[in-house]
Amino acid sequence: MSEQAVLEAKGITKVYEGRTVVDSVDLNVGRGEVKAIIGPSGSGKSTFLRCLALLEIPDGGELKLEGKPIGNAPGRTEWTRERRLARDRQHIGMVFQRFNLFPHLTAEGNVQTALVTVKGVPRHEARERARQMLDRVGLLHRAHAYPSELSGGQQQRVAIARALVMEPKVMLFDEPTSALDPELVREVLDVIEELAEAGTTMVVVTHELEFARGIASEMVMMDQGSVIERGDPDRFFTSPEHPRTRQFLAHME
Amino acid sequence: MDFDVGIYWDALRSSEFLHGAFLTVALALASQVAATILGFFLALMRTSRSAPVRVVSGVYAWVFRAIPTLLILLFIWNALPQLIPALTEDWFTPFLAGFIGLSVAEAAYMAEIIRSALLSVDPEQRLAAKALGMTPAQSMRKVILPQVIRIAIPPTGNELITMLKFTSLTSVISLQELLTVSQQNIAATFRYAEFYAAAATYYLVIVSILMVLQMRLERRYEWRTREAGRRRAFSRRRNAPGMGAAGAG
Numbered sequence: 001m002s003e004q005a006v007l008e009a010k011g012i013t014k015v016y017e018g019r020t021v022v023d024s025v026d027l028n029v030g031r032g033e034v035k036a037i038i039g040p041s042g043s044g045k046s047t048f049l050r051c052l053a054l055l056e057i058p059d060g061g062e063l064k065l066e067g068k069p070i071g072n073a074p075g076r077t078e079w080t081r082e083r084r085l086a087r088d089r090q091h092i093g094m095v096f097q098r099f100n101l102f103p104h105l106t107a108e109g110n111v112q113t114a115l116v117t118v119k120g121v122p123r124h125e126a127r128e129r130a131r132q133m134l135d136r137v138g139l140l141h142r143a144h145a146y147p148s149e150l151s152g153g154q155q156q157r158v159a160i161a162r163a164l165v166m167e168p169k170v171m172l173f174d175e176p177t178s179a180l181d182p183e184l185v186r187e188v189l190d191v192i193e194e195l196a197e198a199g200t201t202m203v204v205v206t207h208e209l210e211f212a213r214g215i216a217s218e219m220v221m222m223d224q225g226s227v228i229e230r231g232d233p234d235r236f237f238t239s240p241e242h243p244r245t246r247q248f249l250a251h252m253e
Numbered sequence: 254m255d256f257d258v259g260i261y262w263d264a265l266r267s268s269e270f271l272h273g274a275f276l277t278v279a280l281a282l283a284s285q286v287a288a289t290i291l292g293f294f295l296a297l298m299r300t301s302r303s304a305p306v307r308v309v310s311g312v313y314a315w316v317f318r319a320i321p322t323l324l325i326l327l328f329i330w331n332a333l334p335q336l337i338p339a340l341t342e343d344w345f346t347p348f349l350a351g352f353i354g355l356s357v358a359e360a361a362y363m364a365e366i367i368r369s370a371l372l373s374v375d376p377e378q379r380l381a382a383k384a385l386g387m388t389p390a391q392s393m394r395k396v397i398l399p400q401v402i403r404i405a406i407p408p409t410g411n412e413l414i415t416m417l418k419f420t421s422l423t424s425v426i427s428l429q430e431l432l433t434v435s436q437q438n439i440a441a442t443f444r445y446a447e448f449y450a451a452a453a454t455y456y457l458v459i460v461s462i463l464m465v466l467q468m469r470l471e472r473r474y475e476w477r478t479r480e481a482g483r484r485r486a487f488s489r490r491r492n493a494p495g496m497g498a499a500g501a502g
Contacts, residue, residue: 055380083388090386100381104399104476114385117395146476166385 006031006066006201007092007170012051013060014044022048023225024061029170032199036212036233039222040248045205046097048222049174052203053094054085065091065169090118093163093171098179099155101147107134107158108143111165119166133161137191153184157191164195171195173204209252213237221245260444264435264451273434274455280348280430281417284355288416289409291356292363299368310364317361323422326354330426351423359416366412370404371397403474410467414460431455 007029014022022044029035037045050056052063054071063071070088101110112130115121121129134140137157147155156176163171173192177185189211196202196215206212212219212233219236221229221244229242240246264270298310317325330350334340374397382392421432435448442448 053384055383086383086386086388086391088386089384092384094381094384096377096381096384098377100375100377102378102381102396104403104474106478113395114387117391118386144478146478149477162385 004031004067005029005064006033007052007203008064008067009052009061010063011061012048012058012063014047014051014056015059021225022051022058025222025225025227027052027203027220029201029203031201033217034196034200034202034204034215035218035220036216037203037205037220037222038207038209038212038248043222044225045222046174049172049203049205052170053092053172054089055094057085086118090114090166091169093166093168095156095159095163095171095173095176097175099147099152099159101155101159101162103147106144106146107139107150107154107161110147110158111162114162114166129165130161133165134158136164137161138187151184152180153187156180156188160188160191160195170201170203173202173206175205175207177206177208207252209237209249221248223248256446256450257444260442260447261450264438264448265454269434269438270431270451270455273429273431273452274459276348276428277417277420277430277455278459280351280355280420280423280428281413284352284359284420285409285413285416287352287356288359288363288412289367291360292365293367295360295364296367296371299364300371314361314364317358320358322354322358322419323425325358326351326422326426329354347423347426347428350426351420351428355416355419355423359412359419362412363409366405366408367401370401373404374400399474403476406467406471406474410463410470413467414463417459417463418456 005028007027009025009027011024011026012022013020013024025044025048027035027048037049039045047056051058051071054063057071062069065088071085101107102113105113108127108130111133112123112126115126115129116123131140131143134143137160139154139157139161142150142154142158147158150158160176176192177188180188185208189208192202192204193211193215202215204212204215213236216233218230219233220227221236221240221242223244229236229240229245236245237249240249295310295313298306299314301307301310330347333350334345339345378396378400379392382396387395420428420430423430424433424436427433431452435452438448439445
């Protein structure tokens, strides 16, 4: 265990229409750690990630960011609660499966908009930082392109820059390459690997096992809403303990 | 054939018609803007989580789509001052009455247009805005509204053109717009064809201008960098490659 967890999730539970989709899941992410969550579709891994991003409010459990409780804030009115959630979400970067870039803004505009609106960074400075971030994902030359003019891989790299520019304490990736054509997957994984090497704290939900093994400090296997196995990647892949894990890994080969 | 081109030509150039055209355009634009704003809030109410709020918006649409606009105008101009004495004063002009009547009637239709535009924005857009830490209000302004506007421009353009023609209804409440002006001239001269033709000419010109404006607006909301050759017929000359419409510099 690292000294202080950046993100600490304890007993996270989410129920949809009487069905427990996420069942008391714990996760501690230390600074610079990369947790890779895998599991069959419907295992609740994406929902769990959305709980971490405060995009879903868990029905049970607690979340702490650098030791401070977040989410589930008992605000008096819905309005104050929403504002508090919004403030907490700034510190958590989220990358979606389908990129979700804003179609009315250029790549640069996508990256800079939250800096200006949410953080109140002056426009010229926000633009400078947006351009640096686009440079980091190798897309400075496409700064003025609109999302509809970018390939899927490029869009996802812009989406990563958009989340990164907010300087989040942790980055969450929800199957970042699942919606991409196979030949575009690599460029996105390269960016994420580069982030991992630079010490970015991350939680990655993915089906790319090779990639997960390469970057993860811990593997987490989910099935039917629960964590059924977790551990060091090498051990996890060479000698998985749980039969479901073995079955899943064999199936994914 | 007895069409006196001279009368038609003089009518076109008369300050009376010009003033009438001005009133027509001003009333149409003001009413359309007010209806769009009112319609936006009605649309938000329509998608609200609170049932009573949804009902209010629903009843509004039901009432104002059922009652003919002509009746609404007559009611506001003739009946309301009987009910509310303050409205008998001078400030309650035909223009104001027409503005109110046309706005409230049109808002019912704009609410539908904006509601369907709101619904057609990908729900994940809101999620993305949220994930960046935007409040619901910020997400509405910076992310949702621009996309709603783009979807709503073509139908709103149609509504504006319809609105322009509906302003002629205010002739029944003696607003000096194009149709009233021509009718007054006809009453004095019995030259029906010439004065009607003059009014029609004005409507044609105004609608044509509006259509051009709508086209330009739609192009601004295309969200593509204008590359040479893509839209050569329409593109403006200063569009250097890579200079996006929203490019910050």
